[in-house]
Amino acid sequence: MVRKAPSHFPRIRPTRTGIRCRCPRCGQGEIYNGLLTVTNCCACCGLDLSPHDTGDGASVFVIFILGALIVPLVFWFEVAFAPPIWLHLMIWPPVIMVLGVAFLRPVKATLIAIHFKNLRHKYNE
Numbered sequence: 001m002v003r004k005a006p007s008h009f010p011r012i013r014p015t016r017t018g019i020r021c022r023c024p025r026c027g028q029g030e031i032y033n034g035l036l037t038v039t040n041c042c043a044c045c046g047l048d049l050s051p052h053d054t055g056d057g058a059s060v061f062v063i064f065i066l067g068a069l070i071v072p073l074v075f076w077f078e079v080a081f082a083p084p085i086w087l088h089l090m091i092w093p094p095v096i097m098v099l100g101v102a103f104l105r106p107v108k109a110t111l112i113a114i115h116f117k118n119l120r121h122k123y124n125e
């Protein structure tokens with residue numbers, strides 16, 4: 001259900017709405033209707049989110065962030081404990097997949113909020 005949209009929305013910092021995965025205009029509505037599927041329209045303010053275009057940007061940022069976090073951890077684990085290779089294969093892929101999804105949601109929402117902030121005319125504002 002779409003509530004009536006107020007005529008003016010205060011500017012909200014993209015990082016604030018992005019980390020909470022909320023609508024970049026009102027800061028209240030959910031931006032996702034699935035794990036990583038962006039909703040077509042904000043349920044609170046009615047903002048059409050279909051013009052968003054983050055492309056692969058969020059994935060690239062997450063790859064860099066996870067690489068900077070995981071690679072030193074793997075090296076430390078190898079030097080400290082010298083585990084067999086099968087133990088590395090049991091530990092790191094699940095850690096990377098879980099952290100990847102956990103980071104991808106807020107990073108993608110932040111990029112959508114930055115896109116909305118800088119290209120409001122594309123969102124029929």
Ligand SMILES: [Zn+2]
Pocket residue numbers: 023024025026027028029042043044045046047
């Ligand atoms: Zn909204």
